[in-house]
Amino acid sequence: MSRSKYHEDFRVGEYILYTDGGNTNNRRGYCGAVLTDPHGTILDARGRHLGSNVTNNIAEYNGVLLGLELAPESALRIVLRSDSQLIVRQITYLYACTAPTLRGLRDKVHELTRKKFDGRVDFEWIRRGRNSADKICKQLNRGATGAEAAQFVKNFQHVHEYAGPQVATHKDEVQ
Numbered sequence: 134m135s136r137s138k139y140h141e142d143f144r145v146g147e148y149i150l151y152t153d154g155g156n157t158n159n160r161r162g163y164c165g166a167v168l169t170d171p172h173g174t175i176l177d178a179r180g181r182h183l184g185s186n187v188t189n190n191i192a193e194y195n196g197v198l199l200g201l202e203l204a205p206e207s208a209l210r211i212v213l214r215s216d217s218q219l220i221v222r223q224i225t226y227l228y229a230c231t232a233p234t235l236r237g238l239r240d241k242v243h244e245l246t247r248k249k250f251d252g253r254v255d256f257e258w259i260r261r262g263r264n265s266a267d268k269i270c271k272q273l274n275r276g277a278t279g280a281e282a283a284q285f286v287k288n289f290q291h292v293h294e295y296a297g298p299q300v301a302t303h304k305d306e307v308q
Contacts, residue, residue, distance in 0.1 A: 201246065
């Protein structure tokens with residue numbers, strides 16, 4: 134698994150996957166994922182409530198796993214974008230992952246990318262305002278069901294209709 138360069142040319146069969154997770158003040162977790170083609174056309178979206186006693190980092194990892202479930206197995210390549218720098222850097226081994234729960238979730242991500250996609254997944258960190266899946270999480274936090282939150286995003290045809298440029302452009306944002 135590697136991190137991709139953010140201005141690459143995409144080919145047919147390549148997808149961009151936005152993932153996010155969060156929790157409320159009473160630690161009720163939720164996560165979301167948005168699948169797009171390379172031009173930002175929304176192909177699918179999902180949201181999920183995770184229950185209680187969920188930390189933000191656990192919710193973020195669950196967002197990544199939800200997104201990987203959503204992505205087609207036939208994809209030639211997937212660029213997974215998350216606004217959690219910690220999660221992206223743990224998955225790409227730039228940061229240590231010492232918490233047993235997070236390490237188990239990271240290992241599930243690696244196993245899924247290996248089995249389903251033969252490692253054809255690149256991970257990138259992006260700013261929250263540029264993360265399409267953040268819109269799903271905001272709806273879940275407001276009490277929407279997973280289906281309602283996903284439909285909210287699906288009502289847009291293109292991620293740029295509500296999120297602006299999708300990729301970090303500052304040299305400190307993508308390494």
